[in-house]
Structure formats: structure tokens, C-alpha cells
Amino acid sequence: MATLVLDNGAGTAKVGYSTDKEPRIIPNCVMKAKNVRTRIFVGDQLEECKDLSSLFYLLPFQKGYLVNWDIERQVWDHMFGKDRYRVEFSDTNLIITEPFFNFQSIQEAMTEVLFEEYQFKALYRCNAPELSQYRYKYRYMESPLCTLVIDSGYSFTHIVPYCKGKKLRDAVTRINVGGKLLTNHLKEIISYRQLMVMDETCVVNQMKEDVCYVSSHFSQDMELARKKGPENTILREYVLPDFSHISRGYVRQKDDTTERKGEEQLIRMNNERFAVPELLFHPADVGIQEMGIPEAVIHVLSKLDEEMRPHLLNNIVLTGGNCHLPGFQDRLYRDIRSLASDEYDVNIFLPPNPITYAWEGGCLLAQDPDFENLVLTRQDYEEQGLSYALEKFDVW
Incomplete structure (x- = not known):
């Protein structure tokens, strides 16, 4: 059927x-x-x-x-x-x-x-x-005892522990940060600093997907973003679509020596590239009094029996559109590794298409x-x- x-x-x-x-x-x-x-x-x-x-x-x-x-x-x-x-x-x-x-x-x-x-x-x-953890256990000959699914989507981010395929309901944790918040925050920053784009949700969302990334060393990247000239390896120029000659925005390559067309509109993306996705890890930066994803993972573990913790940390699964951000997996591993006990292994699985x-x-x-x-x-x-x-x- x-x-x-x-x-x-x-x-x-x-x-x-x-x-x-x-x-x-x-x-x-x-x-x-x-x-x-x-x-x-x-x-x-x-x-x-x-x-x-x-x-x-x-x-x-x-x-x-x-x-x-x-x-x-x-x-x-x-x-x-x-x-x-x-x-x-x-x-x-x-x-x-x-x-x-x-x-x-x-x-x-x-x-x-x-x-x-x-x-x-x-x-x-x-x-x-539930479907993600069901898919994950098929990667192995023997199903993992426990799975921790981090689902970071449009509206929310959920951290959901499973044991033997059963959801541990009392430990499920939500963070009210998702892709919609990131796009809206990027719209506000660009509108305040450069060009009014509050009505251009679709264009700004494409911009976020094209140029934003998660920084593994936030303070170092911030120092680079302050520099001028070739030393600033963060800066990107994003060409906005005009829907007559350019149907979709794109990143202008640094080695592109062609003259700028008069009708081209550029957005200079500097520290915005990594400061916006940072909200997934520090929502308090914009006044949202909640834990970031790494702290929420440790909070979930603290609600569960100690015997489960090593199994959960060893089987973390990332799903949702925000996991597509470059550097998301590496940053999450680094932060969880620093917060978790040294005696536990940490393994984070990022599917080919989360x-x-x-x-x-x-x-x-x-x-x-x-x-x-x-x-x-x-x-x-x-x-x-x-x-x-x-x-x-x-x-x-």
C-alpha cells in the first residue's frame, strides 16, 4: 500500500x-x-x-x-x-x-x-x-542504545533524547531561536547600517544562506573584521538582484576585476557573516534570556541518569536547516566538548542533507x-x- x-x-x-x-x-x-x-x-x-x-x-x-x-x-x-x-x-x-x-x-x-x-x-x-533517530539507527548493524537529536529549524531548536527508540519526554528542551530569527536579525542589521531591506525577506534569507557561517573563534574573527584592506579576510561584497539582469543575489569574487555596473547594488557583509549565526549559541546577545545550544545539551544530560550520558554524547544527530551553516558542526563539537566531562566521548553526526x-x-x-x-x-x-x-x- x-x-x-x-x-x-x-x-x-x-x-x-x-x-x-x-x-x-x-x-x-x-x-x-x-x-x-x-x-x-x-x-x-x-x-x-x-x-x-x-x-x-x-x-x-x-x-x-x-x-x-x-x-x-x-x-x-x-x-x-x-x-x-x-x-x-x-x-x-x-x-x-x-x-x-x-x-x-x-x-x-x-x-x-x-x-x-x-x-x-x-x-x-x-x-x-523521532523519524531522524529512526533513520540514524539504520546506519549501524546494532542500533545505538541512546540518541540525542538536535533539531534546529525555522521557528525553534529542540534537543530531544531517545533511549531504545523511546522519547524521554521530561528532558526535551526547546530554545526559541531558529532560522526565522536569524533572517529577521540580519534584516535589522543591514537596514540600520546600510540599506533598508525590512521588506526583502526572501532576498535577505538567500543572503544568509550564501555568506553566513558559524565562527569557531569568535573573538579572532571579530579582530579580522576590524582590519582594512587585504588583511580583512572576512569581508564579502554581496550583489543584490535587480530582477531584470540579475535574478538572484551572489557574492562578488575578490579577484573580479570587471567594473561595477552602475545599476549594481552591493551589501558589504563583514562581521554580520558570523555575528548573526552566533545567536544560536548566545541568544542573550539580542536579549533572549535562554541557553545556547551547547548549554542546553548539557542541561538535558543533567536531567537524565548518569548511565545514559556517555551514550547520548556519543550519538548526537543534527537535523534542520540551520545545520547547513558552514562551521556549525565544528563549533558545536568544540563547545560541547569543553562543557562535558572528560571521561565521555563526544560524537556529532551531520547528515548529507539535514x-x-x-x-x-x-x-x-x-x-x-x-x-x-x-x-x-x-x-x-x-x-x-x-x-x-x-x-x-x-x-x-
């Missing part, structure tokens, strides 16, 4: 059948463009828009939770459209992810929408890190012989109602 896997993130949705090699990555939002007033762009339809300046975003998720069902339905209608998946969902299972500490009303609404409107045959709701790692775990789970016993069928839902559906899944 066909199984559709949907990692429904606040930033992007990763969707595909369990037999697919890789998922479709679709922005989980609806957008309106300043120059195209006659239509809206849903998900990956944004590729059809030729001018991405001053995009207006309509997001189904706010502060990490699915609160706007009208927008989410539009994204799902586009994602599940019959032009894309030419099957009836009455013969299809669905694995879908949702955030930790999800509200009961949202869980009820999701179950009702998926069964009543989209008519899926069976449903399995879970947290994305964004799709949970989706890959869902594909493996769909092939598990016991998967049929895990799902909630539409027949069970119709007979026993929403209360049974809430008790069936451990998603908070």
Missing part, C-alpha cells in the same frame, strides 16, 4: 512517497508579489515569479504552531493536487510530523482535516526528531513490518472518535 511522507515544517514542507528517492521541498506558505497583483503564489509556485522584491508572506505557522488552516489548506491542496499525485488517497497511508508541545486543539483539527477532507486511509502523526533527514526516516518507517500496528485507520477514527486519535500518538 502506498505511503505518503510529509515532514510539515514551519519553513518548508518535505513531501514524497516512501518509494521516492528524494522529497519535493516546498515553501510552506502563500506569497503575494508587488508586481503581480492578479495572482498569489502557493509553495513552489514562487519559481514562476520573476520579481521577488517586497514579497508579502502568508504563513500557516506562527511561533512554531499551525494556526492558520486556510493558508495550510491552500498549500496542501497544491501539494496533494491530482496534477501531481494521480492516485486516490483512500488507498494511501500518511506519515506527518508536527511540533513538540503541540496544542490539543491543533492535533484534533489536523486529524479531522486529513481524514474528512483528504480521505487518507490511515494516519501516523509524530515529531520530526533538511530531508527526517523525511528519509519516515520512508524507512513506512517499510517497517510493524508499521501497520502504529497507524490510526479511518475506520478506527470513525468508530472511536477524536479522543482515541489523541491517545494513539505520543507527539508532545
Whole structure:
């Protein structure tokens, strides 16, 4: 039986059948463009828009939770459209992810929408890190006893310990720092120092992905950023798109001797390159009174039995879009190593693509012989109602 896997993130949705090699990555939002007033762009339809300046975003998720069902339905209608998946969902299972500490009303609404409107045959709701740790244990002949998943995504960063595949719920820790905060902070810095870009979320997000990195030696990089001329190896010039000749921004190479075109707009990215991702490690820098990721990892370990700690430190898994930042893994290892006991080994695994790692775990789970016993069928839902559906899944 066909199984559709949907990692429904606040930033992007990763969707595909369990037999697919890789998922479709679709922005989980609806957008309106300043120059195209006659239509809206849903998900990956944004590729059809030729001018991405001053995009207006309509997001189904706010502060990490699915609160706007009208927008989410539009994204799902586009994602599940019959032009894309030419099957009836009455013969299809669905694995879908949702955030930790999800509200009961949202869980009820999701179950009702998926069964009543989209008519899926069976449903399995879970947290994305559960699928990541399931994927991780398949790397070994013998499954690791414990796994610590660090999921740093669009809205939040979660540190989630697992023992023998079971979530240790009381130790799950959230940091209210994610990719959205980094992009918004970068917009504020550039707008204050150089050019007003508060309405250019899409362009600034691309800029963040192109030039930002995590510094392993923050103070040393700051000293380099203060220097002038060739001694400053941090500085990059970023050419902004004009959507007529330049469709996407890019980094201007230092050895590029061609004359600047009159219409080129440049943003000078200096200490912003590493100061913005530093918020993942020191949120207090912008007044967010929370722990950074390394301190949160140690805090999680302190809640657990001492026998588990060496196993967790030896099996740390990174997932989520922020893990793509260059230097993230090395910095995290250095900080955790300095905070953890010397008698424990620290091993951090970064998947080839941390964004799709949970989706890959869902594909493996769909092939598990016991998967049929895990799902909630539409027949069970119709007979026993929403209360049974809430008790069936451990998603908070």
C-alpha cells in the first residue's frame, strides 16, 4: 500500500512517497508579489515569479504552531493536487510530523482535516526528531542504545533524547531561536547600517544562506573584521538582484576585476557573516534570556541518569536547516566538548542533507513490518472518535 511522507515544517514542507528517492521541498506558505497583483503564489509556485522584491508572506505557522488552516489548506491542496499525485488517497497511508508541545486543539483539527477532507486511509502523526533517530539507527548493524537529536529549524531548536527508540519526554528542551530569527536579525542589521531591506525577506534569507557561517573563534574573527584592506579576510561584497539582469543575489569574487555596473547594488557583509549565526549559541546577545545550544545539551544530560550520558554524547544527530551553516558542526563539537566531562566521548553526526533527514526516516518507517500496528485507520477514527486519535500518538 502506498505511503505518503510529509515532514510539515514551519519553513518548508518535505513531501514524497516512501518509494521516492528524494522529497519535493516546498515553501510552506502563500506569497503575494508587488508586481503581480492578479495572482498569489502557493509553495513552489514562487519559481514562476520573476520579481521577488517586497514579497508579502502568508504563513500557516506562527511561533512554531499551525494556526492558520486556510493558508495550510491552500498549500496542501497544491501539494496533494491530482496534477501531481494521480492516485486516490483512500488507498494511501500518511506519515506527518508536527511540533513538540503541540496544542490539543491543533492535533484534533489536523486529524479531522486529513481524514474528512483528504480521505487518507490511515494516519501516523509524530515529531520530526523521532523519524531522524529512526533513520540514524539504520546506519549501524546494532542500533545505538541512546540518541540525542538536535533539531534546529525555522521557528525553534529542540534537543530531544531517545533511549531504545523511546522519547524521554521530561528532558526535551526547546530554545526559541531558529532560522526565522536569524533572517529577521540580519534584516535589522543591514537596514540600520546600510540599506533598508525590512521588506526583502526572501532576498535577505538567500543572503544568509550564501555568506553566513558559524565562527569557531569568535573573538579572532571579530579582530579580522576590524582590519582594512587585504588583511580583512572576512569581508564579502554581496550583489543584490535587480530582477531584470540579475535574478538572484551572489557574492562578488575578490579577484573580479570587471567594473561595477552602475545599476549594481552591493551589501558589504563583514562581521554580520558570523555575528548573526552566533545567536544560536548566545541568544542573550539580542536579549533572549535562554541557553545556547551547547548549554542546553548539557542541561538535558543533567536531567537524565548518569548511565545514559556517555551514550547520548556519543550519538548526537543534527537535523534542520540551520545545520547547513558552514562551521556549525565544528563549533558545536568544540563547545560541547569543553562543557562535558572528560571521561565521555563526544560524537556529532551531520547528515548529507539535514533538511530531508527526517523525511528519509519516515520512508524507512513506512517499510517497517510493524508499521501497520502504529497507524490510526479511518475506520478506527470513525468508530472511536477524536479522543482515541489523541491517545494513539505520543507527539508532545
